[in-house]
Amino acid sequence: MSVFIIITLIVLVFIIIYQIGRASEYAVVLRGEEKVKAQANGVIAILLLLLFPLGVWGIWECNEMFKDRLLPVAACKTGENYDTMFMVTTTVTGIVFFLTQFLLFWFCYKYQASSKRSAFFFAHSNKLELVWTTIPAIAMAILVAIGLRNWYDVTSVAPAEATVVEIVGKQFNWLVRYPGKDNELGKRDFRKIDDANNVLGLDWTDPHNADDIISQNGELHVVVGKPVKLLIGSRDVIHDVGLPHFRMKMDAVPGITTTLWFTPSITTDSMKQITKNPDFVYEIACDQLCGKGHYSMRGTVIVETPAQHEKWLASQQSYYSQNSPSATPGTPAAGENAKPKTDSVKAVTMK
Amino acid sequence: MNNHEIITEGAAIAHGHEGAAEHHAHEHHEQHFIWKYIFSQDHKMISKQFLVTGIIWAIIGALMSVFFRLQLGFPDSTFPIMEKVLGEWAKGGKLSPEFYYALVTMHGTILVFFVLTAGLSGTFANLLIPLQVGARDMASPFMNMLSYWFFFLASILMFVSLFVETGPASGGWTTYPPLSALKEASLGAGVGMDLWLLSMATFVVSSLLGGLNYISTVLNMRTKGMTMTRMPLTIWALFFTAVLGVLSFPVLFSGFVLLIFDRNFGTSFYLSEIFIGGKALPHIGGSAILYQHLFWFLGHPEVYIIMLPGMGMASEVLSTHSRKPIFGYFAMIISLIGITVLAFVVWAHHMFVTGMSPFLGSIFVLLTLLIAVPSAVKVFNWLTTIWRGNIRFTTPMLYALGFVSLFISGGLTGIFLGNSALDIHLHDTYFVVAHFHIVMGVSAFFGMFAGIYHWFPKMFGRYMNNTLGYIHFFITFIGAYLIFWPMHYEGIAGMPRRYYDYSAWESFKHFQGVNGFISIVATIVFVAQLLFVFNFFMSMYRGRKVTTKNPWGSTTLEWTTPIEPGHGNWEGDIPEVYRWPYDYKDDGNGGDFIPQTVPLRPGEEAH
Numbered sequence: 001m002s003v004f005i006i007i008t009l010i011v012l013v014f015i016i017i018y019q020i021g022r023a024s025e026y027a028v029v030l031r032g033e034e035k036v037k038a039q040a041n042g043v044i045a046i047l048l049l050l051l052f053p054l055g056v057w058g059i060w061e062c063n064e065m066f067k068d069r070l071l072p073v074a075a076c077k078t079g080e081n082y083d084t085m086f087m088v089t090t091t092v093t094g095i096v097f098f099l100t101q102f103l104l105f106w107f108c109y110k111y112q113a114s115s116k117r118s119a120f121f122f123a124h125s126n127k128l129e130l131v132w133t134t135i136p137a138i139a140m141a142i143l144v145a146i147g148l149r150n151w152y153d154v155t156s157v158a159p160a161e162a163t164v165v166e167i168v169g170k171q172f173n174w175l176v177r178y179p180g181k182d183n184e185l186g187k188r189d190f191r192k193i194d195d196a197n198n199v200l201g202l203d204w205t206d207p208h209n210a211d212d213i214i215s216q217n218g219e220l221h222v223v224v225g226k227p228v229k230l231l232i233g234s235r236d237v238i239h240d241v242g243l244p245h246f247r248m249k250m251d252a253v254p255g256i257t258t259t260l261w262f263t264p265s266i267t268t269d270s271m272k273q274i275t276k277n278p279d280f281v282y283e284i285a286c287d288q289l290c291g292k293g294h295y296s297m298r299g300t301v302i303v304e305t306p307a308q309h310e311k312w313l314a315s316q317q318s319y320y321s322q323n324s325p326s327a328t329p330g331t332p333a334a335g336e337n338a339k340p341k342t343d344s345v346k347a348v349t350m351k
Numbered sequence: 352m353n354n355h356e357i358i359t360e361g362a363a364i365a366h367g368h369e370g371a372a373e374h375h376a377h378e379h380h381e382q383h384f385i386w387k388y389i390f391s392q393d394h395k396m397i398s399k400q401f402l403v404t405g406i407i408w409a410i411i412g413a414l415m416s417v418f419f420r421l422q423l424g425f426p427d428s429t430f431p432i433m434e435k436v437l438g439e440w441a442k443g444g445k446l447s448p449e450f451y452y453a454l455v456t457m458h459g460t461i462l463v464f465f466v467l468t469a470g471l472s473g474t475f476a477n478l479l480i481p482l483q484v485g486a487r488d489m490a491s492p493f494m495n496m497l498s499y500w501f502f503f504l505a506s507i508l509m510f511v512s513l514f515v516e517t518g519p520a521s522g523g524w525t526t527y528p529p530l531s532a533l534k535e536a537s538l539g540a541g542v543g544m545d546l547w548l549l550s551m552a553t554f555v556v557s558s559l560l561g562g563l564n565y566i567s568t569v570l571n572m573r574t575k576g577m578t579m580t581r582m583p584l585t586i587w588a589l590f591f592t593a594v595l596g597v598l599s600f601p602v603l604f605s606g607f608v609l610l611i612f613d614r615n616f617g618t619s620f621y622l623s624e625i626f627i628g629g630k631a632l633p634h635i636g637g638s639a640i641l642y643q644h645l646f647w648f649l650g651h652p653e654v655y656i657i658m659l660p661g662m663g664m665a666s667e668v669l670s671t672h673s674r675k676p677i678f679g680y681f682a683m684i685i686s687l688i689g690i691t692v693l694a695f696v697v698w699a700h701h702m703f704v705t706g707m708s709p710f711l712g713s714i715f716v717l718l719t720l721l722i723a724v725p726s727a728v729k730v731f732n733w734l735t736t737i738w739r740g741n742i743r744f745t746t747p748m749l750y751a752l753g754f755v756s757l758f759i760s761g762g763l764t765g766i767f768l769g770n771s772a773l774d775i776h777l778h779d780t781y782f783v784v785a786h787f788h789i790v791m792g793v794s795a796f797f798g799m800f801a802g803i804y805h806w807f808p809k810m811f812g813r814y815m816n817n818t819l820g821y822i823h824f825f826i827t828f829i830g831a832y833l834i835f836w837p838m839h840y841e842g843i844a845g846m847p848r849r850y851y852d853y854s855a856w857e858s859f860k861h862f863q864g865v866n867g868f869i870s871i872v873a874t875i876v877f878v879a880q881l882l883f884v885f886n887f888f889m890s891m892y893r894g895r896k897v898t899t900k901n902p903w904g905s906t907t908l909e910w911t912t913p914i915e916p917g918h919g920n921w922e923g924d925i926p927e928v929y930r931w932p933y934d935y936k937d938d939g940n941g942g943d944f945i946p947q948t949v950p951l952r953p954g955e956e957a958h
């Protein structure tokens with residue numbers, strides 16, 4: 001019913017507007033087409049001219065409104081470089097933007113039709129074309145140069161001392177795996193995955209897996225000032241590790257391991273002070289549509305001091321000790337004796 | 352009725368001396384309704400069919416965006432009206448996440464392919480190519496008809512997919528596998544996705560049939576004197592649009608075929624090492640990224656397929672209504688060539704963060720920013736075209752001017768995105784949404800509106816109402832900026848696109864107010880579009896009649912045909928062309944333009 005009423009209302013309003021429009025057409029004929037057209041032309045020219053200051057004012061208002069929630073505070077060195085480059089690009093494009101938009105609306109006003117004047121026949125000029133081909137080309141070359149320097153910077157090989165952490169996406173949360181005391185992530189195989197006791201499909205025949213820690217709440221704990229390298233994977237569809245505060249992003253693709261690395265420079269606690277937001281938290285946003293829960297696929301990065309990190313690590317149990325069928329408290333979690341008890345053989349033959 | 356007789360009369364004359372329409376010769380000159388309006392082979396009728404189908408799709412697609420914008424802007428409210436329209440999917444007046452994504456996907460697919468590709472190229476390539484190059488019809492009117500009917504079939508398939516129980520496809524208009532390949536991954540990956548693929552495959556067929564026809568017509572059917580360099584820029588633009596489509600749609604098609612195989616026949620082109628729905632799948636060795644390469648190899652040219660017709664029409668309209676030649680005709684053609692060639696080698700800028708080699712990425716950065724150069728050239732040429740003109744602010748002119756403004760705004764943000772070092776933060780955020788809606792969505796729509804308002808008199812022998820046109824323009828232009836400008840800020844803050852709800856996110860929830868604002872404006876702008884639709888259909892029957900052949904005082908050939916041209920376009924011989932299409936200058940008799948059909952005066956230099 002309400003749908004019907006709304007539609008009728010809209011149609012009615014349209015008919016009224018249309019009739020007004022028709023009436024004005026008749027008026028045009030009555031009052032002399034040329035004259036009315038010239039008047040209308042003048043009015044439109046002024047409206048168009050007004051659009052420019054109106055637009056500038058709107059942009060100003062927007063900037064005022066958003067100025068403290070644009071780029072979030074960058075929490076790593078490459079992030080700061082990012083911000084510089086962003087400002088440079090904004091300046092270059094901003095100049096072009098205001099200049100061309102101004103000319104557009106100004107010309108509209110200045111060169112509105114007039115019976116006193118006729119258009120200037122000006123069909124081409126190679127000189128002008130040359131000018132506005134080379135200037136943009138040079139500007140682009142500069143932007144590319146800055147861009148590629150930063151690009152190679154952020155995509156360079158991670159330093160050897162970087163902590164390696166694995167982050168794996170699944171519908172709809174992040175699983176984070178730490179290498180444990182041996183500093184080595186063990187092998188895993190998607191065929192060994194079991195949601196009950198082996199969410200990442202760790203291969204229990206690999207002794208490196210024994211001490212690996214998995215946080216299933218999507219918390220990525222990293223140490224301030226220490227480079228961290230993420231090994232990114234996915235269990236099912238494509239996800240994306242989006243780290244707005246670190247100006248980084250990398251897809252999580254099933255069957256492929258991707259990586260990114262950065263050196264966090266501000267702890268979560270300091271960030272709470274900087275942003276004056278006691279609830280501040282670095283968030284990991286899934287940036288690749290991955291299904292109905294995409295919008296809720298949230299992880300967090302906890303940037304800690306080394307001491308805090310040690311403390312957190314000490315509180316963690318290895319995934320093996322929590323889940324392996326063979327794990328009994330007190331037995332050292334070694335790969336060899338775990339082997340026969342897993343159903344890895346079955347899993348492999350499943351194919 | 353009287354009118355009809357005259358038209359068919361004209362057609363009969365036309366058949367007399369044109370081979371292209373020979374198979375009509377046996378027909379009586381009173382054409383049956385079905386052949387005249389439905390299975391018509393007349394390019395003008397086919398163009399109207401594309402246009403009307405496009406308009407219907409545009410309304411559906413835009414209405415979808417109103418629905419999901421309401422959810423996005425007001426996540427805490429309920430809208431009983433949505434339940435009325437969408438039923439199950441909006442229980443209690445609130446969209447379910449599944450259906451939210453289905454709507455977003457359908458909105459994108461419909462607007463990109465059905466409206467701005469078929470609706471735009473289909474309409475204007477069909478209408479303008481024969482009329483502006485001086486041909487009786489397309490090279491193959493029959494293939495042309497098939498092109499429409501394949502599009503119609505694609506439309507039916509897509510429409511049906513809206514009603515299947517598991518809902519339409521919901522993996523985004525890009526439908527990346529594995530999400531789109533595995534039924535376990537989402538409801539929309541079920542039958543809805545099968546229908547989507549079938550529909551799109553059919554769509555590709557339609558596009559190829561149309562494109563080949565446009566190309567051969569432009570190359571072979573030009574009238575005497577119409578050399579390539581005397582063609583209006585609309586034709587150049589539509590020609591390159593067709594070239595882009597013909598060369599890239601097959602690649603998309605192959606991508607779809609592999610996806611169909613993966614979905615139904617157990618192959619592993621795109622699938623590898625997947626655990627979903629509680630079990631590990633047998634697929635190994637495929638690459639999900641391969642699909643993205645195949646998709647974007649069309650996907651990027653596709654954005655120019657959408658853009659070029661608008662560029663061509665804006666050029667034509669700007670020149671005509673400022674009574675001045677287009678500035679830099681050759682530079683415009685060369686930049687079109689530049690854009691067309693480069694459009695094929697920049698696709699991976701959509702994939703900077705898929706883990707591809709940084710070196711490869713840097714090549715694509717270079718090529719992508721290179722494409723900004725011909726784009727800039729076009730903008731400066733348009734500006735110089737109106738400089739010192741004598742501008743008449745007709746509705747088409749306003750849209751052409753709006754087109755330039757939007758193209759500048761959206762093109763400049765491309766410079767951010769094309770630089771991988773900046774894209775790494777902006778990718779898949781609202782910045783991208785803002786970029787492509789402004790540069791492609793709205794700006795192409797503006798090109799299309801300019802075209803519709805400008806050639807409506809040619810299509811229907813009547814004018815659209817001017818006052819309504821002005822209202823429509825100002826609401827749409829201001830509204831478009833109000834909707835999409837704020838999205839840049841959200842994107843710069845890192846706010847991801849394709850989220851159903853942001854309230855759980857510490858970093859993004861403070862944009863709630865802005866989202867609400869955007870949704871309100873979007874709804875208003877939607878209603879203003881209905882005003883256009885209303886104007887369109889009312890004017891078709893009730894609009895002021897066109898009384899002169901050449902109402903805009905334009906130089907090109909379409910305005911030498913009768914007011915309502917019949918099948919065959921010209922009564923008598925096709926006119927011969929003697930000069931370039933932009934001779935807006937003193938004709939020596941107080942007029943300010945010289946049509947292409949007027950021979951050079953003694954001593955006059957050709958352009």
Ligand code: HEM
Nearest residue numbers: 654658700701723762765766768769778779783787790791
């Ligand atoms: C100055 C020239 C342009 C440059 C440098 C440029 C660059 C880019 C880049 C790099 C992206 C990928 C962003 C991302 O996903 O992270 C992008 C997205 C997009 N661009 Fe452009 N662009 C330009 C002009 C255009 C034009 C003229 C159109 C349309 C007519 C267009 C339509 C699109 C679309 C539709 C997308 C988004 C596709 C999606 O992910 O859904 N762009 N652009």
Ligand SMILES: [Cu+2]
Nearest residue numbers: 239286290297
């Ligand atoms: Cu995800």
Ligand SMILES: [Cu+2]
Nearest residue numbers: 651698700701
């Ligand atoms: Cu692109």
